[in-house]
Structure formats: C-alpha cells, structure tokens
Amino acid sequence: MLKLKRNDYCWCGSKKKLKKCHIDFMDTLQHLHSKGYDTPSLSLIKTDKDIAGIKKSSTLTHQLLDELNTIIKPGITTNEINTWVHEETIKRGAIPAPLHYKGFPKSICTSINDVICHGIPDDTILKEGDIVNVDITCIIDGYFGDSCRMYSVGKISTSAQKLIDVTKECLDLAIKSVKPLQPVNVIGEAIEKHAHKHNYSVVECFGGHGVGNAFHEEPFIFHYKRSDKQMIMVPGMVFTIEPMINEGGYDCNILDDDWTAVTKDGSLSAQWEHTILVTETGAEVLT
Numbered sequence: 001m002l003k004l005k006r007n008d009y010c011w012c013g014s015k016k017k018l019k020k021c022h023i024d025f026m027d028t029l030q031h032l033h034s035k036g037y038d039t040p041s042l043s044l045i046k047t048d049k050d051i052a053g054i055k056k057s058s059t060l061t062h063q064l065l066d067e068l069n070t071i072i073k074p075g076i077t078t079n080e081i082n083t084w085v086h087e088e089t090i091k092r093g094a095i096p097a098p099l100h101y102k103g104f105p106k107s108i109c110t111s112i113n114d115v116i117c118h119g120i121p122d123d124t125i126l127k128e129g130d131i132v133n134v135d136i137t138c139i140i141d142g143y144f145g146d147s148c149r150m151y152s153v154g155k156i157s158t159s160a161q162k163l164i165d166v167t168k169e170c171l172d173l174a175i176k177s178v179k180p181l182q183p184v185n186v187i188g189e190a191i192e193k194h195a196h197k198h199n200y201s202v203v204e205c206f207g208g209h210g211v212g213n214a215f216h217e218e219p220f221i222f223h224y225k226r227s228d229k230q231m232i233m234v235p236g237m238v239f240t241i242e243p244m245i246n247e248g249g250y251d252c253n254i255l256d257d258d259w260t261a262v263t264k265d266g267s268l269s270a271q272w273e274h275t276i277l278v279t280e281t282g283a284e285v286l287t
C-alpha cells in the first residue's frame with residue numbers, strides 16, 4: 001500500500017487515481033511510517049465485497065447473541081447453549097468458527113464467573129447469581145463476524161453488575177477512540193484509563209485482532225496502554241475490540257484443557273466484544 005504512486009488507483013475502492021483521492025492521507029501515512037509506526041498492507045484493507053460479506057456474518061452473530069437473552073436462565077447447561085447456537089447457526093446457512101479451530105471442541109466459548117475467556121461448554125449448570133460470557137463467531141461465504149456479550153443468570157450481585165457495566169463502557173470508549181491515522185495504541189489507552197478509574201485490572205494475555213477473511217488476522221489489538229508504536233488505522237480495516245476486565249489482579253492461568261483461561265486470584269472477570277470497521281471518520285460497529 002505504501003508503494004502506490006500518484007497515478008495508481010487509490011486503495012480505497014473509489015476507482016479514482018490516488019492523486020485525486022487519498023493523496024494527503026497517503027502523505028500523512030508515509031510520514032507516520034517514517035516515524036516508526038506500522039502501517040497496514042493492502043491485504044488488510046477490505047474491499048466493498050468483503051465488507052458486505054463480513055456485515056452478513058456479523059449480523060447473524062448479533063442476532064444469535066440477542067436471542068440468547070431469552071435462553072440463558074438458571075438451570076441451563078453451557079452444553080445446551082452450545083447445542084442451540086450450533087443448530088441455529090447451521091439452520092441459517094452459516095458455520096460456527098470455533099468448532100475444531102486449533103482443536104477447540106465446541107461451537108462457542110462460554111466463560112463463567114472467574115473464567116476470563118475460552119471456556120469450553122460442558123455439563124455445568126448455570127445457577128442464580130452467575131455471570132457468563134458467550135462468544136460467537138459465524139462464517140458465511142468465508143467471511144467472519146466475531147462478538148461476545150455478558151449475560152446474568154437470574155439475579156446477580158451489584159458488584160458483578162458493576163463489573164459487567166464498566167467492561168461494556170470500556171468497549172464503548174475504545175470504539176469511540178478509533179480514528180483513521182491514529183495508532184491502535186489509543187484503544188488500549190481508552191480501556192485502561194476507564195478500568196483503572198474503577199480499580200479494575202485489564203487482562204494482558206489476550207487481545208483483539210483483525211478479522212473478516214479469517215478468524216484471526218493482523219493487527220493484534222492490545223487492551224492496555226503501551227508505549228511502542230503500533231499499527232496506524234486506515235479506513236477499510238476490520239478488527240475486534242474485546243476487553244477482558246477483572247475485579248482483582250490481571251494475572252491469568254490456563255487450565256489443563258489447554259483453553260480455559262481463569263483469573264489467578266479467583267476474582268470475577270467480564271468481557272464484551274465487537275467486530276468494527278474503520279471508516280473515514282471513526283468506526284462502524286458491524287456486530
């Protein structure tokens with residue numbers, strides 16, 4: 001992408017020459033590159049066809065997450081939630097991306113209470129007061145839409161509710177921070193600032209990721225503040241933001257199943273995730 005010349009067609013899909021389109025944008029991008037920031041390769045800029053496909057799979061992911069609101073209640077097992085999502089995904093012409101992904105055995109991730117992420121559905125019965133994250137990724141025509149939400153099981157404590165709410169606010173603030181020609185560092189800064197304001201910690205061992213034509217693409221999205229020079233955002237990039245916020249410390253352990261990530265101190269953890277598209281002015285939430 002950095003190799004485009006003035007008379008080449010612009011990368012943005014406008015069918016105009018660069019000199020009549022994003023020429024100033026390109027100058028700024030090249031300047032940032034010379035200052036040491038990473039810039040996306042052309043393969044990370046989605047075409048209109050890609051974006052239409054990612055929107056379709058993201059819409060299904062959104063619908064399934066909506067419908068779980070009436071399904072998740074005390075007494076249901078995470079296996080039953082998995083079976084419901086799996087069957088509905090297939091019925092609606094899509095494929096659940098997690099199934100067999102790097103050996104993952106189920107179609108969704110279900111992460112209860114102190115589980116940070118990647119919980120494997122099993123015979124565990126959800127009980128009144130639990131909080132559970134369900135993470136769904138649908139594939140339609142080869143395009144991926146990845147999102148997760150928190151669900152409360154019956155009545156939950158005010159402290160659990162606050163953790164859920166603040167984590168959602170962290171995601172919303174992070175989405176607001178997305179701007180073309182800014183480095184993705186601003187995302188982690190926004191999340192960390194808000195989490196620390198409430199004395200929560202930000203999980204560092206997992207991050208967001210480019211998504212769309214594959215499950216996990218570049219760039220890696222850090223959810224905490226770092227001083228390195230990360231990738232500059234460009235319209236047409238699609239990635240997830242998926243902060244995991246803990247009531248206690250940020251340290252995590254991986255269980256013997258090689259997937260389930262739990263808080264080391266046993267404290268509660270919450271996560272929200274959206275797939276977003278970088279636009280000319282900010283971000284569009286696709287899920």
Ligand code: MF3
Pocket residue numbers: 097098099101102104108109118135136137146240242273
């Ligand atoms: N959906 C998760 C994410 O947000 C990835 C799950 S990988 C799996 O990136 F194999 F556990 F499904």
Ligand code: CO
Pocket residue numbers: 146147208209240242273
């Ligand atoms: Co994700």
Ligand code: CO
Pocket residue numbers: 135136137146147148242273
């Ligand atoms: Co996900």
